[in-house]
Structures are given as structure tokens and as C-alpha cells.
Amino acid sequence: MRLSLIREAARLMAEEGVRDYLVAKRKAAERLGASDTRNLPRNQEIHQALLEHQAVFGGAEHEADLQHLRRRALEAMEFFADFRPRLVGPVLAGTADRESGVQLHLFADTPEAVLFFLMDRSIPFDSDERRMRFGRDGWSIQPVFRFLAGDTEVDLTVFSEAGLREPPRSDVHGGAMERAGIAEVRALVEERAAS
Secondary structure (H helix, E strand, O other), rough: HHHHHHHHHHHHHOOOOOOHHHHHHHHHHHHOOOOOOOOOOHHHHHHHHHHHHHHHHHHHHHHHHHHHHHHHHHHHHHHHHHHOOEEEEEHHHHOOOOOOOOOEEHHHHHHHHHHHHHHHOOOEEEEEEEHHHHHHHOOEEEEEEEEEOOOOEEEEEEOOOHHHHOOOOOOOOOOOOOOEEEEEEEHHHHHHHHH
């Protein structure tokens, strides 16, 4: 049953656009009639199954979508270079689909620096907040700005300068969140283009 739950949760994330691991696990349990939801699979198990699902069923289309999003991410990172952007999330991990947005972490003395940067360039945006975990039990509310760049949503989470040294915890494995700078994302784009 556990393996079926893992596969169904991964399928829900890949094919039905479910973005949250807990929601995917609960929906999978409901669809498979699993009565005990106290011992659900770990996010890391579902993440691995999602990568496998996309490799088997996504094929060239998934690779093209991922490459497109990584190019968009690189463009956005170059645009926000003054804020030392880091790519995070599904576009970096390789689990993004055509509906995914680009998620960047930016670093500034104050969130207003990013706000004024967007306003000065007449970029329409929405603002929000995101609760993120740091260390073992620490939580912090981070400001978020979202806007559309062509057909791609760009999600900017703003951290203080100290946030560059300590990434938040990953929803997938609980360790430090993976982040990539401009040079690393450029290398990913060029590597895919060469293959």
C-alpha cells in the first residue's frame, strides 16, 4: 500500500498540478482507500517517484518545458542580479512542469528595496508572505512578490543579507534548501542545450 501511495501522490503532482506534498499524500490515500493516514510516505519518497514519473511519462516534452523554465529563470536572475538571486524549487530540482513558476530567493537590506526596484521599472506585481522554517524549530515570515514575465510567473522571496548564509529548510528532505546562483543555472541551461 505504501508504494501505491507514493506512486499515486507523485502522479497527482505530475499530472494534476498538485503542488503541496501533504495535499498529494492525503488525496492519494483517499483515492486508494487507505484508512491509516498517520504513517504516510515521506516527502523525499514522493519527490523521487515524481522524478521517475516525469522521466518515464514526460519524455522530451518535460525536458523542453524544464529547459524553457530554466532559461526564464536565468533571464530573471540576470534582471535581479543586484539582489544576488538564487533559484530554488521545482525548476532547480527538475520536477517543474509547464504550469510551474520560477521561484527565486533575493537578498536585500530591506524588502522595500525589491519593492521599489519593481515599481521603478513599472512591473505590476502582487505581494504576499511565506512562512519558512529555519534551523530545527525556528520559523520566519518572508515577504514575497509575484509577477508575470511573458507566460511565466516569477515568485520572489526576499531575505535579509544574513539569509544568504542560512537557507531555509526544504519541504522535501528537511535539510537546507538547495539554491543555485546565476553561474550554476547558466551551466544547467548550457548542459541541457548541448545534450
